Amino acid sequence: MEAHQRERTGASPPASTTLLAVAFFLPPRFTPERVRYDRRYRKLDQYRFISWFLAAPLLIYALFVISPFVQAFFYSLTDWSGNSATYNFTGFDNYERLWNDDKFREALGNSVLLLVLAPLITLALGLFFAFMLNAGGRHRKNQAISGVFGSSFYKIVYFFPQVLSIAIVAVIWARIYSPRSGALNEGLGVVGLDSWRQEDWLGGDLAIWCVLAVLCWSFVGFYVVLFSAAMSAIPREIYEASLLDGAGRATTFFRITFPLTWETIRTGWIYMGIQALDAFALVNIMVPEHGMDVIPSYLYEKAIRDAQAGYATAIGVVLFLVTLVFSVLMMRLGRRDRIEF
Structure with a gap:
């Protein structure tokens, strides 16, 4: 047919x-x-x-992105030194060695601590400063909300650390934490808190907290600008309606500003988490040798100083998996219904 x-x-x-x-x-x-x-x-x-x-x-993506990951996993299964073209296939011996490596577990613990606390503190400060700059001023005529006077100047001041190289930031804060002539010890002495002065801020248990403080300080300005841009996109009519209903600043923030900027907050959380895991420059420049380690600095130590590139590559694979798991969890746990306005 x-x-x-x-x-x-x-x-x-x-x-x-x-x-x-x-x-x-x-x-x-x-x-x-x-x-x-x-x-x-x-x-x-x-x-x-x-x-x-x-x-x-x-x-291009497969050649320059996926291919290096595959090669890294392959080299993590060898005893490659990094200084020659010869190597022996050792299977999962490097990963078994990682499991029993106390220094690696310490570095992993420090990285996880930064991963949890750095985004939490940095984004909380960024949200607070951005909300105050955009909605913390006195009510002006014909405006539902208004920012503080000179908010544009404050944004420049907050953003200034982002202009500096991370190496310069590490050098400056290393001088601030210096036990002899550092500004921190000298400042504590001036205000009468001599008992709080430390002989070694960056060489003991306080090192991780000092790195955390510098990490948050250097990135909080970026999030102030990012969240300010997200908040300025919220229609003023929504704030006017909430004020007519008697909502205060706290209610306005948690019921309007926070939900309507959640997508930006989630993206910022992932980005800041990755920055926290990649704290190599801060630790390597600011902290003296053996003061503390994070995963990238321990990887650098094994690859460059000890010529154990195969073992260092296994550390890099673990770092990749930690970053991947963190990003996937944040994308899934932070998923909400999109609010249109």
């Missing part, structure tokens, strides 16, 4: 699966006519355009 109808209308018979597969890789001008008039070819043509359009970016 269908063959008779095709013969009457002059249409070509359906193309075979093989011809359709070959046509997927051919430009439209070289596609056989028999395939071109097949109904299945129309959908194939759509996917062919998308596939060829994404082929080059995907190839």
